Amino acid sequence: MTDAALSCPICSNVMESGVVVGRSPGVKFKKRMGVLGDFGGVRLTRGFGYQSVDAMRCEACGTVVIPGS
Numbered sequence: 001m002t003d004a005a006l007s008c009p010i011c012s013n014v015m016e017s018g019v020v021v022g023r024s025p026g027v028k029f030k031k032r033m034g035v036l037g038d039f040g041g042v043r044l045t046r047g048f049g050y051q052s053v054d055a056m057r058c059e060a061c062g063t064v065v066i067p068g069s
Contacts (some may be wrong), residue, residue, distance in 0.1 A: 008058035009065065015056035020044070020066060026051040 006015045020027060028041035044066055045051030056065045 003023050006056050008063050010063045013060040013063045015058045019052050020055045042049045
């Protein structure tokens with residue numbers, strides 16, 4: 001990920017670069033949680049064992065943005 005400054009979409013402060021981490025089977029985006037838990041959805045992370053994805057976080061309001069790949 002580049003270190004280019006990105007403004008927070010919520011409060012317009014500058015966001016800092018970082019990483020969102022998780023464990024297998026990974027972190028996913030779903031429109032709603034259902035009885036199938038983490039089955040289905042769009043996978044956001046990559047890797048084996050521990051999963052990660054580049055992200056930006058606003059220290060002021062806590063908003064996290066995961067840029068598309």
